[in-house]
């Protein structure tokens with residue numbers, strides 16, 4: 461949807477096809493943290509997109525509010541990473557990337573977060589990290605696109621394949637209400653998240669995108685227990701403005717299965733209660749899962765197909781698809797419209 465928004469702003473007409481309702485899959489399921497977790501552990505190609513997007517998000521929030529009346533609640537809650545065993549690497553990365561990061565010792569941790577569990581000894585504090593209500597972002601994007609005369613949104617429309625002649629796609633074949641329909645266009649873009657590989661198998665068999673399941677829990681609290689996002693050993697708790705608290709997340713390689721499990725519930729509960737022991741008084745009110753689009757090299761694919769000249773791809777953002785989304789969309793549209801790209805596009809190119 462951000463790609464469509466970017467294309468429309470550039471004067472293009474766009475037809476979106478989704479086999480479900482728009483904005484119901486991983487982008488809905490995610491935590492909405494506008495930063496990679498442990499950002500120094502990612503390739504520079506991820507960092508440059510994240511930085512671009514982080515500075516873009518405030519204007520996106522303001523524009524969506526003005527256009528749709530929906531506040532996506534971009535809140536700079538900060539991110540507190542506890543007992544990371546590579547803190548020195550983190551600090552070097554922060555200096556090199558001009559990103560604010562502070563060392564906090566045990567006593568300072570409790571001043572910042574009085575309800576924090578007793579076992580944590582050290583923290584890395586990134587005050588500028590924000591979180592967003594991603595379901596609201598998706599809702600605002602849908603409403604914003606519905607307002608546009610040059611956009612056609614087609615939900616419950618499952619793309620099954622392409623009609624190709626001379627390395628040029630002429631149309632996509634989709635199932636709508638049990639019937640096959642063809643949709644023509646000048647150019648086609650695959651951004652089908654964890655399901656992208658099936659659509660690229662013929663054109664770009666080297667694009668390896670695999671589903672990585674993540675489960676989340678939701679609490680509703682009478683009183684907030686934390687001000688910032690707290691993170692330890694890959695698990696986090698995210699405070700929302702309205703008293704909800706999100707707990708994430710698991711990393712499971714089990715194909716396209718989206719079942720929520722009792723085992724994940726226990727694992728997430730244990731981590732959340734280590735971070736915030738007062739959560740022992742509460743039970744989660746919801747549990748869900750989503751499928752992240754994972755790539756083998758940890759970098760998304762953003763660019764043109766190697767085989768079919770009018771096919772483009774924007775997928776594989778893995779754990780970072782919300783933070784990277786505006787930058788990924790802008791880069792893809794820069795490539796498609798042959799504009800000067802916001803960042804060097806080569807690291808994201810599809811494999812030969």
Ligand SMILES: Cc1cc2nc3c(=O)[nH]c(=O)nc-3n(C[C@H](O)[C@H](O)[C@H](O)COP(=O)(O)OP(=O)(O)OC[C@H]3O[C@@H](n4cnc5c(N)ncnc54)[C@H](O)[C@@H]3O)c2cc1C
Nearest residue numbers: 479485486487490491492493619653674750780781782783
């Ligand atoms: C538990 C969890 C927590 C996360 N937390 C964060 C976070 O805090 N911060 C962050 O930046 N990222 C986070 N992520 C990652 C982020 O959610 C994903 O990287 C991102 O949502 C991927 O976006 P996408 O549009 O590529 O995929 P999706 O949002 O999954 O969308 C893909 C769309 O393609 C459609 N589709 C698939 N196949 C077809 C077809 N054949 N025809 C038509 N339509 C099709 C689907 O219906 C779907 O609507 C999290 C993910 C999970 C699961």
